Amino acid sequence: MRHWMGVPEASALTRVVITLAILAVPVLGLGTAGAARAAEESPGRDLITRSEERTESNTEKTTYRMELIGADGAVTQTRRLEVYFKRSEGVKRTLQKFLAPPVVESTGLLVEDTGAPVNDIWLYLPATRRLRRISGVEKSNWYMGTEFAFEDFEGYQIPYHDFTLVGDDECPEGGVCHLVEAVPASAQERGASGYSKKVYWIEAESLYPVRVDYYGEDGHRVKELTSGGLEREGDYWRPRTIEMRNFDNHHATRMVAEERAVDATLDDYYVTKRFLRSD
Amino acid sequence: MDRRTVFAVGLWISLGMVVAPAACAAAALPIDLGGYLENRSAYRIDDGLATSELRTTLQVELERAWGRWTADGVVRARYETKLEPETEEELDLRELVLTHRSRSATVRLGRQQVIWGKTDGLRLLDIVNPLDLRELLLDDYVDLRIPLWMANAEWFFGDQALQVLVIPDLTFDDLAKPGGEFYIAPDLPPAPVPVRVARTVEPASRPSSWEYGARWSGQAGPWELTANALYGWADDPVLFRRLEPGPVVRVEPRIPRRRTLGFSGDAPLGPGILRVEATYTPDAYRDVATLDGLGRPARQKLVSYALGWDWLRSSWLISPQVFQELVVDPSGDLLGEREQSFATLVLQRKLRQDRLTLRLFALHGLDNPETWISPKVSYQWLGRLELSLGADLFDGASDGLLGRFADRDRLVLDLTLRF
Numbered sequence: 001m002r003h004w005m006g007v008p009e010a011s012a013l014t015r016v017v018i019t020l021a022i023l024a025v026p027v028l029g030l031g032t033a034g035a036a037r038a039a040e041e042s043p044g045r046d047l048i049t050r051s052e053e054r055t056e057s058n059t060e061k062t063t064y065r066m067e068l069i070g071a072d073g074a075v076t077q078t079r080r081l082e083v084y085f086k087r088s089e090g091v092k093r094t095l096q097k098f099l100a101p102p103v104v105e106s107t108g109l110l111v112e113d114t115g116a117p118v119n120d121i122w123l124y125l126p127a128t129r130r131l132r133r134i135s136g137v138e139k140s141n142w143y144m145g146t147e148f149a150f151e152d153f154e155g156y157q158i159p160y161h162d163f164t165l166v167g168d169d170e171c172p173e174g175g176v177c178h179l180v181e182a183v184p185a186s187a188q189e190r191g192a193s194g195y196s197k198k199v200y201w202i203e204a205e206s207l208y209p210v211r212v213d214y215y216g217e218d219g220h221r222v223k224e225l226t227s228g229g230l231e232r233e234g235d236y237w238r239p240r241t242i243e244m245r246n247f248d249n250h251h252a253t254r255m256v257a258e259e260r261a262v263d264a265t266l267d268d269y270y271v272t273k274r275f276l277r278s279d
Numbered sequence: 280m281d282r283r284t285v286f287a288v289g290l291w292i293s294l295g296m297v298v299a300p301a302a303c304a305a306a307a308l309p310i311d312l313g314g315y316l317e318n319r320s321a322y323r324i325d326d327g328l329a330t331s332e333l334r335t336t337l338q339v340e341l342e343r344a345w346g347r348w349t350a351d352g353v354v355r356a357r358y359e360t361k362l363e364p365e366t367e368e369e370l371d372l373r374e375l376v377l378t379h380r381s382r383s384a385t386v387r388l389g390r391q392q393v394i395w396g397k398t399d400g401l402r403l404l405d406i407v408n409p410l411d412l413r414e415l416l417l418d419d420y421v422d423l424r425i426p427l428w429m430a431n432a433e434w435f436f437g438d439q440a441l442q443v444l445v446i447p448d449l450t451f452d453d454l455a456k457p458g459g460e461f462y463i464a465p466d467l468p469p470a471p472v473p474v475r476v477a478r479t480v481e482p483a484s485r486p487s488s489w490e491y492g493a494r495w496s497g498q499a500g501p502w503e504l505t506a507n508a509l510y511g512w513a514d515d516p517v518l519f520r521r522l523e524p525g526p527v528v529r530v531e532p533r534i535p536r537r538r539t540l541g542f543s544g545d546a547p548l549g550p551g552i553l554r555v556e557a558t559y560t561p562d563a564y565r566d567v568a569t570l571d572g573l574g575r576p577a578r579q580k581l582v583s584y585a586l587g588w589d590w591l592r593s594s595w596l597i598s599p600q601v602f603q604e605l606v607v608d609p610s611g612d613l614l615g616e617r618e619q620s621f622a623t624l625v626l627q628r629k630l631r632q633d634r635l636t637l638r639l640f641a642l643h644g645l646d647n648p649e650t651w652i653s654p655k656v657s658y659q660w661l662g663r664l665e666l667s668l669g670a671d672l673f674d675g676a677s678d679g680l681l682g683r684f685a686d687r688d689r690l691v692l693d694l695t696l697r698f
Contacts, residue, residue, distance in 0.1 A: 068632045076632055077662050101662025102313060102697035118547070129394050129421055133503065134591055137550045141591050145633025251632060267382075274385065274435065279342075279351075 044163035044180045048156050048200065051207040056155075057236055059266035060085040063099075063259040068145060071250040077145075079104060080258075084270040090115065093271035094153065104144070108276045111136075111153060117160055117188055121150065124276045131277050140194025146253040147223065147244040151193055156182070156200075160189040169201070171210050172226050177201040195222075206230055206237040222248055233262040311342040314353075317695040321361075324670070324688040331460050331689050332414070334359040338373075349378040363413060363459040374426050387431040392424045393444060395494060395507055397543045397554045398585045400623045400642060401602050404507055404541045404556055407444065407492060409514045411453045415461045415684075417653070417671050417691075425450055444492035444509075449484050451534060452514040460687060463680075465518055465530070466566075466615075467574075472526045479516045479532040501546040513537045517564040517576045528573060535578075537562045551590035554600075558583045567611025574614050580607040598625040601645075620645035634659045642681070649675020649682040655691075665695045 066079040080099040085092070097108040106126040113119045118136040125132065134141075139151035161182040171177040182198045184190040196219060201211035208230055214223040224247070229240030243254045269275050314337070321332035338355045353374035360366040376389035396404030400416070408424040410416075416423065428448035434441050455462040467474065482488040490511040497504055516532030523529045541558035563581035566574045587600035602621045609617060626639040640653040655669030669691045675682025 070632070076634070079662070102315075103659050103662050103665065105313065127419065127421065129392065130397075132589070133545050133552045135547050135550055135552050135589075137547065138590075138592055140593070142594060145629065269380075269382070278380075 042163060042165070044165040044182075045158070047165060047178055047202055047207075048158060048163050048180055048182070051200075051202050051209060052156055052158065054207040055209075055236060056087070057085070057234075057263045058087050059263055061259075061261050061264070061266060061270070062257050065256045065258055066146070067254040067256075069252040069254060077101065084266065086266050086268065086271045088268070095271045095276060097276070098144075106279045107144070109143070110271070110273060110276045111150075113154070115159075117186070118192070119150075119154070122273055122276060126279050129277070129279070131273055137192055139192045147246040147251055148253060149194055151195075152225070152244070157189070161185050166199070168204075171201060171203050173210065173228060173230075176204040177210065178204060203230070208237045208239070210239070220247075222246065233260060236262055238262070309343065309345075311344075312339070313342075313698060314339040315695050315697045317693060319691065319693050321689045321691045323686075324672075324690060325686050328690070330361050331687070332359070332362040332691075334362070347380050349380070351376045351378070361460070363456050365456075383436070384432065384434045386433075388429075390426045390428045390448070391431060392421070392426050393429070393431060393492075394420075394424075395505070395543070396541075396556050397545055398556050398587060398600060398602070399598060399625060400600065400640060401585070401621060403558045403583050403585055403602070404505075404543055406509060406511070406514070406539060406558075407446070407490075409450055409452045413453055413455045413459060413461065417461075425453065439495065439497035442492075442494040442496075444490070446490035446492070446511070447484060447486075449482055449488060449490070449512065451481070451512070451516075454515065461684065463683070467518060467520070467530065471572075472522075472528055474520075474528045474530060476530040476532070479534065481534050482512060502544050503546070504544040505542060507539070507541045507543070509537075509539045511537055511539070513562075513564070519576060520573055522571055522573065535562060535564060548588065550592070551588050554585075554587040554589065556585045563606070565606060565609070566614040567609075568614055577611045579609060579613075581605070582607055594629045596625065596627040598627075599623070616646055618646060644675065644679065644681065647676060647679050647682075649673075649679040651681050663697045665693075665697070667691075667693045667695075669693075 060083075062083050064081050064083065066081055067075045068077045068079070070076045079101060082097050082099060084095045092113040094111045094113075095108065098104040098106065106124070108124045110122045111119050112121075121134040121136050123132045123134050124130070134150075136150070139154070140149050142149055143153075162185045164181045166179045166181050169177055169179055178201075180200045180202060182200065183196070184193055194216070195214050196217050197215040199213040199215075200209045202208070203210045208227065210227045210230065212225040213221050214225070216222040224245045225242065226245075227239035227242050230237050231240060238257070238260060241254060241256050243252060245252045317336045317338075319332060319334040319336075320330065322328040323331045334357065336355060336357045338353060341352045343350045351374060352372070355369070355371045355373045357367070357369045357371070359369070372390065374390050374392070376387050376391045378385065378387045393407040394405060395407060396402060398405070402420070405420070408427055410423045411418075411425055412423070427446055427450060429444055429446040432443050457464075465476075490509065492507070492509040492511070494508075495506045512534050513536075516534050518530050518532050520528055520530045537560055539558055539560045541556070543554070543556040545552050545554045547553075559580070559582050561578070561580050563579050564576040565579045567577045569575050581604060583602070583604040585600055585602045587598060590597045600623045602623070604619045606613060606617045622643050622645055624639070624641045628637045629635070630637070636655075636657045638655045638657070640655075642651045644650070650673070652672045653669060655667055657665055657667035659665045670689065671691065672688045673681050673684040675685065677683055677685070
C-alpha cells in the first residue's frame, strides 16, 4: 500500500530512486571524523574513497524483487520491496518497505546515518502498527530473514576502517578488479561488527564494488556478495542483481532491481518515520 | 465440533474462496485489497481438552489513494462460539478513514485506532481506544482495540510533531459477560443483604462530553520523547453503591471522567534500547473502607510507570519490562493494595529465514505472586499461510487477577490465510 505525495504515481516511479544495498549505494560517507582519517592517504583508502564518490547519489528509489533461497537452492519466498535513499544536510536516510507477500506487506525499516559510528534504526511492523526503535550497536543482526545483516547496509564506513590494496584479480563477470581489504580501525567497530575483515572487489572502469567477501571472527569466509549486470543510470553504475550467499547455512538472498530512479526529485516524506508507519 | 460450528467454518472457507477471485479482480482496479481469513480453536488443558473457543474471522482491508488523499476501510465478519454463553456473529465496519497528507500535516477523519506509548503486554499510554476484554489481553492489541470515530490531525515541524484528537465516539471496554470463559465478577465487598445492580450510567453524547487528546513528540539528544494528554472517560464503570430500605445494597455503575497526563521515551542503552513510559491521573477510583462495611469508590491520584529494555541479538529478541502503579496520597483507607507491580518478559527467536517463530511472553505479579505464561510457535508457508500453536497458562491465588483463571489454562491453535 503505497502513498505518494504531490506527484502522480507513474511519474514518481520514474523520478524517485534508491537502492538498498550495501554495494548498490554505500550509505555511510565521510563525516567530520572521516575527514581526518581520509587525509591519511593509502592506495586502498584512496580507491575506496573514489569508489564511494562514483557510486553515491543524492536520491535514489529502487523497486526490487527479493528471493530468499534455501540450502537446497530452491526459492523459499519471493518478496517485493521499495528502497528509498536521500542525502540531505549531512544525513543519509534509507527507507525500505515491503510490498509483498502478505505476511510482510507494509513492514519497513528506516536507517538514519549522521556520520556517527552507530546509526539510528526504526522498524515498523503492521501487525502491531507500532514503530520500534532498534539499537544500531548490534550491527551483526540479521535482517528480516535475509542473509543481510544490518551492517551490510552501511556501505564502506570509511572513517572507521583501515583499507589496504592487496592486488588485482579477474572480476566475476570479466574485466579487472582491484582488491581492497577493509578491517575495523577502532575497538568499538571491532566489537559491533560481526566481521573481522571484508575484501572489496572494485571493478577498474566503473569503480563499482562488484563483489565483497566477508570474513568472520575466526578468519574464515562467511558470506559473499556479488553484484551482476552493471548498467549505466545517469552518472552512476548500478547492478541489476545483488546476491548475498551465506557459507555457514548455505542460504542466499537475491535481489533483482525492477525499477530504479537515480538523482530524481524525492520528497523528504519518503525517508521519514511518518511514511514508514503509513500502512 | 458441533454441526453449527462445522457449518460456520465451511461458510467462511466458502467466503474465502469468493474473496480470492475478488482480490484478483481488485488487482485490475486502482484499489489495494488485503486482509485475512483466520480460524482459532482453543481447548481447556485442565478439562480434557474441552473446547473453550471457536472463532472464524474474515477481515477485508481496502485502500484507495488519489493524490494526497487516501481512503481506507476495514470490514470484519466474525463467528465466535464457546467463549461466552451466547454465540456471537458480527459484521463490523471496523475502520473507515479518510486521510489527507500535506508536506506539514496529516489529517485522518473516521473510525480508527490511535496508538500511543511504547510498552508491550500491558498498556499505560495506549488509552485512546477502549478494548475488547472478553478474552482478557490474550489477543493482539491491534485486534483488542475498539476503533473510535474521531478527527485526528498531526502537524510536523522538523523533528517535532503535534497531534490533536477530537473524539465524539463514546464507546467503552467490552467486558466478558457472566458465564463467559474470562468473566471477572465485580469486586464488591461481601454484603450481608441482597445486592441490586442498576444499569450503567454512561455519558450523553454531546460536545461537552467528547474526549480530547494531544500529543507532542520530538527528540532531545539520543532520546525520542512524547508528552501526552487525554481528557476522556474511564474505560470501565466505577461501582458506586448505597444501602437502601429493604434493606438492599443498590449498586450504580457509572463511567467517570478521567484526565491523564503522561510521557514516553526511548534511547539507546548498551546494546539495546531503553523504553520508559509514565502516566498520572487525578481521577482514578479505588475502594475505601466505610463504617457500614460496604466500602465506597473514592477518587485517587494514580501514578503508573514502566521501564523496558529491548535487546535484539542475531535472531533473538529479549525484552524485559517492569510496571508499577501507585496511589499517591490516598484519600481514605484503601481496601485494596496501594501499589501494584508487574514484570514481563518477551523472548523471541526467528528461524528458517523468519518462517519459524518461537515466542514466549510471561507476566508476573510482584506484590501478589501470580503469573500468565504464553508460549507460542508459528510457521509460515508461501508468504500467506500461517499456523500457530500456543498456550495461555495462569497461576496464582484464586482471588487474584490472573490466579482466578488457573483452571482456564488453554491451548490455542490459529490458522491464518492472508491475501
